[in-house]
Amino acid sequence: MHELKIGLLGCGNVGGALAELLIARRAAIAARTGVDLSVGAIAVRSTAKHRDFVVEADLLTTDTLGVVQDPDIDLIVEVIGGIEPARQLILRALELGKPVITGNKELLANHGAELYAAAEAAGVDLLFEAAVAGGIPLIRPLRESLIGEDVTRVMGIINGTTNYILTQMTEHGAAYADALADAQGLGYAESDPTADVEGFDAGAKAAIIASIVYGAAVVAGDVYHEGISNITVTDIEMAKRLDHVIKAVAVIEGGENAEGESEIAVRVHPAMIPGDHPLASVNDSFNAVFIEGASVGDLMFYGRGAGGEPPASAVLGDVIDAAINKVAGTAATIGNLQRAKIRSIDSLSSAYYINLQVSDQPGVLAQVASVFGDHGVSIRSMEQRGLDDEAEIIFITHVSNEASVQTTLNALRGLDVVNAVCSVIRVVGDED
């Protein structure tokens, strides 16, 4: 039996759940793997703070670097979050040859390449299953099972808060503000919900997924994002009438530019998804990642993205993997990632749902339709509904160039007969 001691940096929801899991599963893990894993030290901000879970008081310390450098500690779990001091601590641990497990998406989405390179140089594991999609085994299948696959696109519902809000709006007709307040009441959304609802959280995760899938460094700042705060009850109802649902998705695509160079497109935005698409029935705070591969076809991974226990389960899987590797004297590294070439949002293609309010008078439709044609945006379906003295026209376009669609929208806004461009939502998952 090999004994390994874990140094836990941070002991919030995930750290606490992990500490309890390690105690509860210790014997079972030892029986399955031949490794006896236990927590050797826990670095916290205050040793006096009340905790809901049981930790031995003499394991607690405020000296994070001391835990990293403690010769009795074999393996580091970083669940402090944020860039510093997490980055420095991880680099130091790797330098000391200690495997690191982290769930720190902000750090990886901004300094991933530096950390992966440090792990590679040290020949030590740096594992981070919990950083994306919580408890769902996703990073390991992407790193290992699909490394030979030609992945053409990844679409993910990877922010539980926005998925909860949109599910409430879809199932109960709730307005955005009410659904957000509800999510805040349940603790699914922060009092300042910006990171979730404006797509920053999903953007960081999308950058990590893109880096792993395409083996090139993508950072949070590369990700185009639009939030869900403009989505209205009308949009939700219209989506239903069209047999679609509105979801906040991350879309990651690989391809080549006109010069034959590899390019990665990464964006986060609300999207209409066909009702029979597997992502359409991913509801509440669940996450799911849908992968399209040239050989493997369509895959989906579904599960709990947040809470204390699901990410702790993901960290535990990584801890065991790193422990087995350490005993075997090996490590799984990602290598040195070169900066990715990012496709600009203007060069992307998507189908669009566009909702216009126009004057209800003869010739309007022809006038509006001709604007689409003038800019090379082809219309897949159109529907007009009278509303008192106004009319509403709903267009679904064929897959079109983003810049052309934006030019079309600007031209439409300039028409006297167009009173408002109410909604513009990309349609994904049923490309023609």
Add this chain to the structure above:
Amino acid sequence: MHELKIGLLGCGNVGGALAELLIARRAAIAARTGVDLSVGAIAVRSTAKHRDFVVEADLLTTDTLGVVQDPDIDLIVEVIGGIEPARQLILRALELGKPVITGNKELLANHGAELYAAAEAAGVDLLFEAAVAGGIPLIRPLRESLIGEDVTRVMGIINGTTNYILTQMTEHGAAYADALADAQGLGYAESDPTADVEGFDAGAKAAIIASIVYGAAVVAGDVYHEGISNITVTDIEMAKRLDHVIKAVAVIEGGENAEGESEIAVRVHPAMIPGDHPLASVNDSFNAVFIEGASVGDLMFYGRGAGGEPPASAVLGDVIDAAINKVAGTAATIGNLQRAKIRSIDSLSSAYYINLQVSDQPGVLAQVASVFGDHGVSIRSMEQRGLDDEAEIIFITHVSNEASVQTTLNALRGLDVVNAVCSVIRVVGDED
């Protein structure tokens, strides 16, 4: 750059797709992993047979053992299928220190423990992602990501043929025989469909999953199975009225018996699943595996179970993993599995849908209901419908002991007022 040569045993759908994939992805894999992978020899039954894919003629041989023993061959891929000679060839390859990748579910479901032990003894990889659920990365997440998780239940739609047939019956009201003929016409079902429709194929896969999840040897013969050939259009319609769908599922549960010993329950049968359960929208020939864990919560893995390319993608992922491990001088083994203690079907618990045809006369319902009560089977819901001079009574029970339900059914068959026990289908996924 490390060069590794693959010896391919068998070159049918999966082997051919793999040979093509290895050529198409060779440069990309080398760039990502530093390993240059190519096919060094292909053992086939006849070198003269026409093949739809391009293989270099001088790689072909009929000498399977020669390929295994060829010193130029570093890694063996076995896609012959069947027990022998596949078993002997794999054992010989492991003995020679050559990693083996196989998609042979029949072999693993009957001799898995022997092969895992041989791989452990040799310190060599034996990988088999393609054996279960085709292209879906499932075995690796189960072996690695979830090894520390307390998995309480696994439910899988792991036979594409029966899922296709039941989807046709559900979506188009097709009768079983017509849907089967349709599946045969499309090549989804064999001319003798027994292995699929009676649950033998799913049973073999369930045995493999159970062994990996619970770290104990479960063989195909341990799996209780019922086929789908008795499912009628009426059952399908009744399921719809109850907001359920009928799916052929494998159910694998871990637990303890009255003596506190670990027990595994494994069964394959048609089941009614609530319409909002993630498995309910897994249609056509898609596969999905739904995992319930104490910490991680609910997970689902979804994708293509069959065809040439999805399993070839799974084999390729394993080949790359084994190649990287071989270069690093390591291997991921499953170890020596002890025989599992299998819970007998009589001791299982499930909710049941039961459809009775009874005489339409006063007092029948009370008489029938009392039979349930006498045997300790509690009724969750009941519905009676008149049909000319007969009546149909539909019961959904609470979760009940299997043996008690069978005794109840026998007692019901003995009642004069019961003309027929038309359908008995387990209800899973909404346990109370």
